[in-house]
Amino acid sequence: MNKKLNLLYFSATDTTARVVKEVGKAISDEVKEYDITLPGTRQEKLVFGCNELVIVGVPVYAGRVPDFLIDYFEKVKGNNTPAIFIVVYGNRDYDDALLELKNYFEANGFIGIAGGVFIGEHSYTTKVATGRPDIDDLKTATKFGMKIKEKLNGIEDCTQTKKLIVKGNFPYKERKSMPQIAPETSDKCIKCGVCAEQCPMRAIDFNNFKDIDVTKCIKCCRCIKGCPVEAKSINNETLNKIIQALVDNLSTVRYEPELFI
Numbered sequence: 001m002n003k004k005l006n007l008l009y010f011s012a013t014d015t016t017a018r019v020v021k022e023v024g025k026a027i028s029d030e031v032k033e034y035d036i037t038l039p040g041t042r043q044e045k046l047v048f049g050c051n052e053l054v055i056v057g058v059p060v061y062a063g064r065v066p067d068f069l070i071d072y073f074e075k076v077k078g079n080n081t082p083a084i085f086i087v088v089y090g091n092r093d094y095d096d097a098l099l100e101l102k103n104y105f106e107a108n109g110f111i112g113i114a115g116g117v118f119i120g121e122h123s124y125t126t127k128v129a130t131g132r133p134d135i136d137d138l139k140t141a142t143k144f145g146m147k148i149k150e151k152l153n154g155i156e157d158c159t160q161t162k163k164l165i166v167k168g169n170f171p172y173k174e175r176k177s178m179p180q181i182a183p184e185t186s187d188k189c190i191k192c193g194v195c196a197e198q199c200p201m202r203a204i205d206f207n208n209f210k211d212i213d214v215t216k217c218i219k220c221c222r223c224i225k226g227c228p229v230e231a232k233s234i235n236n237e238t239l240n241k242i243i244q245a246l247v248d249n250l251s252t253v254r255y256e257p258e259l260f261i
């Protein structure tokens with residue numbers, strides 16, 4: 001594979017990042033990473049050429065691509081650049097997210113070569129898809145990378161390749177609004193500031209880590225899962241009911257990755 005490999009991913013709780021990196025490792029040793037999880041990394045325009053390959057990965061939020069990424073994706077352009085699309089979901093469903101991701105990038109100069117759907121531990125609880133992606137998921141990611149490499153080696157001109165078909169519907173599933181809430185901070189907080197530094201939306205005040213702007217918070221749970229002393233949690237009746245239903249219905253169900261190539 002003589003194309004320069006790039007990884008472009010948003011990953012609040014690291015499951016998407018792990019899958020994308022594993023697929024990338026199977027394709028090339030030389031990789032350029034664009035981790036767009038922090039807001040400062042979503043400012044610059046990116047342009048990729050036809051001699052590059054881009055793996056794009058996002059988590060599934062409410063069956064869709066996270067909405068706050070869509071404006072940024074308008075700044076990412078390809079020039080007949082081959083691309084792999086990956087979505088990671090928390091064991092409920094990925095609905096239209098993969099199709100949506102593919103459509104954004106194909107409309108911006110990228111040519112879809114393959115699509116992958118993987119399962120990651122649910123952002124809201126450790127009891128659903130616990131520990132995923134696990135070793136078997138990562139093996140599937142490696143095999144997926146190898147298949148992509150093989151496919152690319154057999155393609156002379158990406159513009160002539162058969163159109164990639166993935167699962168999903170258009171019009172996409174309607175976006176559901178979340179309750180306007182943010183995590184609470186208990187007295188266990190040691191004021192290390194990791195939560196404020198790592199928040200993808202800069203929603204946490206750097207001078208008072210308990211002060212979280214509900215209008216900015218996307219409830220991605222990065223501050224909850226990343227807190228070294230477990231001082232952050234979401235305490236909201238509506239959300240707690242959703243989480244309980246996820247645990248009741250999905251904690252013993254195992255879905256497997258789906259590959260489109």
Ligand SMILES: Cc1cc2nc3c(=O)[nH]c(=O)nc-3n(C[C@H](O)[C@H](O)[C@H](O)COP(=O)(O)O)c2cc1C
Nearest residue numbers: 012013014015016059062063090092093120122123
């Ligand atoms: C706001 C929000 C909405 C989510 N919606 C879904 C969903 O529709 N279906 C699903 O299976 N998982 C859903 N999840 C779970 C994540 O897709 C899943 O945990 C994923 O692995 C998180 O990726 P990350 O670790 O890269 O952030 C949602 C998570 C969040 C924070």
